[in-house]
Amino acid sequence: MMNEDSASGSSDQLQILRDKLRRFAKERDWDQFHSPKNLAMALSVEAAELMEHFQWLSEADSQSMPNEKRTKIREEVADVFLYLIRLADKLDIDLAAAAEGKIEINASKYPIQKARGNNKKYTDL
Numbered sequence: 001m002m003n004e005d006s007a008s009g010s011s012d013q014l015q016i017l018r019d020k021l022r023r024f025a026k027e028r029d030w031d032q033f034h035s036p037k038n039l040a041m042a043l044s045v046e047a048a049e050l051m052e053h054f055q056w057l058s059e060a061d062s063q064s065m066p067n068e069k070r071t072k073i074r075e076e077v078a079d080v081f082l083y084l085i086r087l088a089d090k091l092d093i094d095l096a097a098a099a100e101g102k103i104e105i106n107a108s109k110y111p112i113q114k115a116r117g118n119n120k121k122y123t124d125l
Helices: 004-027 036-052 059-063 067-090 095-109
Strands: none
Touching: 004 067, 004 095, 036 067, 067 095
16 A cells, blocks of 8 residues: 555656656647547557457466567556556646545445455445
8 A cells, every 4th residue: 555655756756757748749749639539549549559468368378478578568558657647637637646536436335345355346246
């Protein structure tokens, strides 16, 4: 579980990445293309590219990837993360705060005594 210091550090790192992405887009005059709709679509495309690496693999194979494949997956994970940061920036969403809030919501939806070792949706617990 994150303590206040680690949450603050994560938030600082996210702000640094957000600012780098702002500069990156500004230098290329890409803000005109970075509407929330376009960023959400790009995020979905990158998530699909990430999923392609796992398509048709067994559970065991998905957990023991060769290094070359892991490198490609790492790049796709980064693409998803960067588009998510950019989208949150455009929508003025504090990602760290949103994630902390969502963990709290999920904790109430999935109480330990009901959810431990169970993969059912909260409505079916």
